[in-house]
Amino acid sequence: MKKQNTARRKTAASAPPSQVEPGTAKAMTEGGKSTINDVARMAGVSKKTVSRVINDSPLVRPDTRERVQALMQQIGYAPDPQARGLAFRRSFLIGLIYDNPTAQYIVNMQYGALDALRNTGFELVVHPCDSKSEDYIQGIRSFVQRQKLFGVILIPRVSEDQDLADALREMGCRYVRIASIALDEPARMLQTHDRLAGIEVANYLESLGHRNLGLITGPRRYRSSIERGGGFIDGLAKRGIQLPADCAYEGGYTFESGVAGAEKLLQRTPRPTAIFACNDEMAAGVYKAALRMGLSIPGDLSVVGYDDSPLASQLWPALSTIHLPIRDIGRQAANILLAGEPALRGPRSPPNMAVTPHLSVRDSCQPPKG
């Protein structure tokens, strides 16, 4: 057997890649996909050696590795993720866990994660959930265990739940949390720095000359809301403007809450000349309230949103808003999860760099009248 292997090896090594023995080549083309056994037989090595090549083990002679790799390439062999997973006791699936944010956010995050996963042999499994439900962590737990997930990506608001993170860690499940501040160790975090963006909005509106400002935040239980609104308030304070308590309204990140918030804020005397809504949906609500009251944007009221969703450029006038590179965030999150994974096949996606939100200026702001 060993002799035969050696003999075959020589044949294969001296022959150009296109001249594989016809019989063997046929055996693999007709039955559908080829297996590790086909590769081993054709390369004249044991399947264990092929396995080592697949998994980038250093314990393979360079020329053996090259030969096997060329052969795999040639016959289009790719290891079966299920078989590999069964032996590894884990799958090659990555879960994307989220709780009801905006559709555009989710879809872009998916695109980004898939950018990083392309040609790695990993796939993305989506798992929406309801973080307000009593037993949602149990649902995630069984999802992770049943599928033996390689890891999960956590999006706000679930990413902010420490109980969930603890549960995952206890189960030995890798995870990355996408959140506005560092809630976890760096290897498990991707920060979006929402506070900086809030400060930038404050600076922008102050520099336009606005002194009477309004703020519509998201729900208090969202860390992002606290950071965005807090950054705004701090930014104003640094420039000598104290935002009165009745100039901040707690919204719910929904269109309707934006309408309600604007109606409340615009009744105040003096009337605010600019409003920062902590997401675009609420900013659209501000548009509705203002237009209904006969106020023009930006003539009578400047508005700034957050997210740069498609909505922002589809409103009229187009909304100035904080742009978040969500797709890139998704890519980086998946990258962090895969970092140091030897079983990776194919090229890696570009390296990670700090994520920074920035203001995208459109047509919804101008200096206040008079």
Place this chain on the structure above:
Amino acid sequence: MKKQNTARRKTAASAPPSQVEPGTAKAMTEGGKSTINDVARMAGVSKKTVSRVINDSPLVRPDTRERVQALMQQIGYAPDPQARGLAFRRSFLIGLIYDNPTAQYIVNMQYGALDALRNTGFELVVHPCDSKSEDYIQGIRSFVQRQKLFGVILIPRVSEDQDLADALREMGCRYVRIASIALDEPARMLQTHDRLAGIEVANYLESLGHRNLGLITGPRRYRSSIERGGGFIDGLAKRGIQLPADCAYEGGYTFESGVAGAEKLLQRTPRPTAIFACNDEMAAGVYKAALRMGLSIPGDLSVVGYDDSPLASQLWPALSTIHLPIRDIGRQAANILLAGEPALRGPRSPPNMAVTPHLSVRDSCQPPKG
């Protein structure tokens, strides 16, 4: 061995479910998940019998089945999808394949599919693609084969590609096509009847008194565009109104194309008093163009959209639009895929009923002036 099994069986059968032998129970709790072997041992049957219970084979005595089922329930046993998949030569994954429609559409479709998949042991893997790219079918082909997908759900525009459907059929991969008309046999189709919706819009606007109408369609290569626009034209014709050729504009389902289309249409004499845009994004573009020209909605111009995206209710005035039960469509599509699958675990989702779009009337239309 056989005797021992019989003896054990009696013990287990006579003991209440809560009194499993401590030793055995412990063996399964400590090591993490229990396997088919644990269940077999504890139930005093062979693993093959347990397998039969799992797969709902009729070749099991009712009382044996019940006993095994109770035990599985009690110890929280669930078969490993990877091992099962390896033996079955297919996975328990369902692919959602789509090409760039609106985010809300995709996300709702995912929710719907997951509604049907909940507690079935199947998971949803997302796979966006680019149907304009030369080799996108090859990409899908390798995705399907690599993951040995159980089946795929095809969303417009990829669902309309006959080459893709042929490729999947040839590979023996189940699929469901979501499309406006019957492109395939019923077991592989879910119709959305876009033509009916187009007719409904025509009837509605005609009944309000509009006689000068404008139409902004999607791209010609989208079947949905042809159906929506065609239905509109036919509906008008049935009521005695011929839509002049220069009153129909081919858009691209994008905001910008809506702006461009409206600008073109509104230059015409007599000016249209109502415009039907074949999706909400383009309708938002019509808003922008009209407002910029100083026309009020609905005072000077009535507008109808299609999709009932969040955008529709966030515009001001709120947009009247065709509502599509997308989540339900997703659920039904997954249901069709799973139909007749014996390996299903857990309760099925509600049965399928015809999907019908309907007009959701809001504030963007009124009778024409004068």
Place this chain on the structure above:
DNA sequence: CTGAAAGCGCTTACAG
């Protein structure tokens, strides 16, 4: 650096 044996947790023939 390389390989033969055993095993991951299930299932499909094949017997009874």
Place this chain on the structure above:
DNA sequence: CTGAAAGCGCTTACAG
């Protein structure tokens, strides 16, 4: 109706 054997396509110890 039930079970023992072999196998799905990989990997992990264990030898050499």
